[in-house]
Amino acid sequence: MKHRPASNAIQGDLFSGFDSVVDESIESRDKEVLSMPDAEVTFYRNFFNQQESDELFQTLLNEIKWRQDKMKIYGKEVNLPRKTAWYGDRNMSYKFSGIHLYPEPWIPTLLKVKDKVDEIAKVNFNSVLLNLYRDGNDGISWHTDAEPELGKNPVIASISLGGARRFMFRHKHSRDVKAEIELIHGSFLLMTGVTQHFWQHQIPKTSKYVEPRINLTFRVINHSC
Numbered sequence: 038m039k040h041r042p043a044s045n046a047i048q049g050d051l052f053s054g055f056d057s058v059v060d061e062s063i064e065s066r067d068k069e070v071l072s073m074p075d076a077e078v079t080f081y082r083n084f085f086n087q088q089e090s091d092e093l094f095q096t097l098l099n100e101i102k103w104r105q106d107k108m109k110i111y112g113k114e115v116n117l118p119r120k121t122a123w124y125g126d127r128n129m130s131y132k133f134s135g136i137h138l139y140p141e142p143w144i145p146t147l148l149k150v151k152d153k154v155d156e157i158a159k160v161n162f163n164s165v166l167l168n169l170y171r172d173g174n175d176g177i178s179w180h181t182d183a184e185p186e187l188g189k190n191p192v193i194a195s196i197s198l199g200g201a202r203r204f205m206f207r208h209k210h211s212r213d214v215k216a217e218i219e220l221i222h223g224s225f226l227l228m229t230g231v232t233q234h235f236w237q238h239q240i241p242k243t244s245k246y247v248e249p250r251i252n253l254t255f256r257v258i259n260h261s262c
């Protein structure tokens with residue numbers, strides 16, 4: 038499977054409405070600091086090389102216990118438009134609607150990814166949420182990653198594998214302030230600081246043909262029992 042296009046990692050201008058998109062004075066050639074107000078967002082486009090990314094995608098597709106979760110819309114239960122999974126430390130649980138949820142235990146492939154992500158983010162992540170977008174009908178609608186369990190300024194470390202998808206940001210106080218990046222195979226997007234206070238994000242559905250995509254968002258969940 039070939040996922041990485043030669044050059045169009047970011048389509049056209051990364052952002053509309055900002056003069057300077059990428060801070061080029063940064064130490065690593067592969068590290069791009071996005072110029073967004075009220076945010077700390079860094080993008081590493083070649084975090085994993087093509088071969089590593091291909092292998093990771095296949096292994097995770099086969100080994101993760103993908104679940105079809107449901108959500109309530111106007112009182113009606115419908116399938117989430119993606120498959121999901123949650124892995125993490127055993128001593129951790131997450132209370133949701135009065136019930137305790139426990140993560141699946143880490144598997145070696147996830148721990149390998151976690152080590153590399155921990156090192157760059159300088160965080161010891163204790164859980165990862167995985168999303169499988171089977172095709173363009175799958176997506177995730179506008180939200181922030183701001184559950185109380187994630188603490189005041191959550192660090193969200195997001196790895197993308199498989200078909201590239203648009204990742205859109207909109208400012209919570211002025212919705213016409215927007216940003217967008219294409220999350221390509223093997224890339225790493227790191228959101229820190231006050232980002233979740235000011236910006237929502239989404240992966241829009243698309244009628245264009247897109248390859249399946251796996252996303253991993255590493256998180257630190259403070260609540261434990």
Ligand SMILES: O=C(O)CCC(=O)C(=O)O
Pocket residue numbers: 166168177182195204220238240252254
């Ligand atoms: O798939 C992505 O890149 C984003 C997923 C996401 O925002 C989430 O799981 O909270």
Ligand SMILES: [Fe+2]
Pocket residue numbers: 180181182238
């Ligand atoms: Fe999110």
